[in-house]
Amino acid sequence: MTGFPVIRRTHLEILQVNLGYRCNQRCIHCHVNAGPERTEMMDRATIDQVIAFLASSNLRQLDLTGGAPEMNPHFRHLIRSARVMGLHVIDRCNLTVLEEPGMEGLEEFFADQRVEIIASLPCYLKENVDHQRGNGVFEASLRALRKLNQLGYGRKDSGLSLNLVYNPLGPFLPPLQTLLEEDYRKELGERYGIVFNQLYTITNMPIHRFETLLTSIGKRLIYMKLLQGAHQEGNLESVMCRRLISVDYQGYVYDCDFNQALGLPLQMEGRSRVHLSELMEIDLKENPIPLLEHCYGCTAGQGSSCTGVLN
Numbered sequence: 513m514t515g516f517p518v519i520r521r522t523h524l525e526i527l528q529v530n531l532g533y534r535c536n537q538r539c540i541h542c543h544v545n546a547g548p549e550r551t552e553m554m555d556r557a558t559i560d561q562v563i564a565f566l567a568s569s570n571l572r573q574l575d576l577t578g579g580a581p582e583m584n585p586h587f588r589h590l591i592r593s594a595r596v597m598g599l600h601v602i603d604r605c606n607l608t609v610l611e612e613p614g615m616e617g618l619e620e621f622f623a624d625q626r627v628e629i630i631a632s633l634p635c636y637l638k639e640n641v642d643h644q645r646g647n648g649v650f651e652a653s654l655r656a657l658r659k660l661n662q663l664g665y666g667r668k669d670s671g672l673s674l675n676l677v678y679n680p681l682g683p684f685l686p687p688l689q690t691l692l693e694e695d696y697r698k699e700l701g702e703r704y705g706i707v708f709n710q711l712y713t714i715t716n717m718p719i720h721r722f723e724t725l726l727t728s729i730g731k732r733l734i735y736m737k738l739l740q741g742a743h744q745e746g747n748l749e750s751v752m753c754r755r756l757i758s759v760d761y762q763g764y765v766y767d768c769d770f771n772q773a774l775g776l777p778l779q780m781e782g783r784s785r786v787h788l789s790e791l792m793e794i795d796l797k798e799n800p801i802p803l804l805e806h807c808y809g810c811t812a813g814q815g816s817s818c819t820g821v822l823n
């Protein structure tokens with residue numbers, strides 16, 4: 513392919529770190545094939561390289577993902593170190609992990625460190641959530657959300673941000689983010705007394721587990737055409753790969769989490785892949801970005817990024 517327009521990097525603002533592929537869930541749309549059986553985890557030496565990189569940069573944001581990033585034994589150390597440097601820290605949380613052994617006191621730790629929580633909740637209906645994410649996930653998610661609300665998360669003026677993520681349950685684009693946010697606020701508020709700050713709609717990427725699902729129901733090509741047909745040139749300006757780098761559990765660098773999942777590394781002349789420790793004080797502005805057909809998942813319709821729509 514692909515006919516996808518060439519884009520280049522602008523100034524680096526965000527370091528997104530994948531702390532490993534282990535997860536207590538095994539969702540049918542997961543683009544990193546995470547699950548309880550995965551053993552890949554960022555070790556302490558690589559965590560310390562991440563901290564050294566942050567210390568040498570003037571980045572404003574650290575975005576932690578996985579798998580379930582909380583399952584990494586060095587998770588709290590990394591957050592404490594980043595917060596001491598004044599970085600804004602985001603934890604991409606699946607909510608149910610907060611009930612796993614060893615996670616005791618994690619909600620209080622988040623509140624204490626002023627960590628922003630971006631939590632997956634693909635619907636306000638139990639059947640839909642359990643279908644996509646596993647039996648019992650909806651009820652466990654509600655328990656976690658209630659606990660976070662009790663600590664002030666999602667409440668106006670508390671300074672503790674709790675943002676939810678919707679992704680479609682099938683091969684279609686998300687509805688309008690603003691309208692769906694109103695529905696979520698009403699339904700979660702009235703049914704369960706839960707509050708949150710913002711809803712982010714994210715398009716499912718046609719890679720790994722979701723691609724397998726599409727193929728199994730004979731809809732891969734239809735979905736690809738849907739994404740390509742809905743491409744909006746105006747979204748190219750703000751796709752996240754222009755100002756973010758994504759680091760894998762071994763410290764190697766990619767232009768985004770999706771390219772990481774596909775093994776498409778950050779490009780640097782004469783190199784097959786680049787380690788974060790080699791990027792100290794290197795300006796990536798104007799670096800080319802490897803783009804394949806999955807990139808239409810970012811530019812279709814309202815656009816999609818790790819923080820919802822682009823336009």
Ligand code: SF4
Binds near residue numbers: 536539543606
């Ligand atoms: S989508 Fe998130 S919660 Fe689900 S298996 Fe993947 S990493 Fe885990």
Ligand code: SF4
Binds near residue numbers: 752767770802806
């Ligand atoms: S998939 Fe990654 S590389 Fe492609 S447009 Fe989206 S953010 Fe950029």
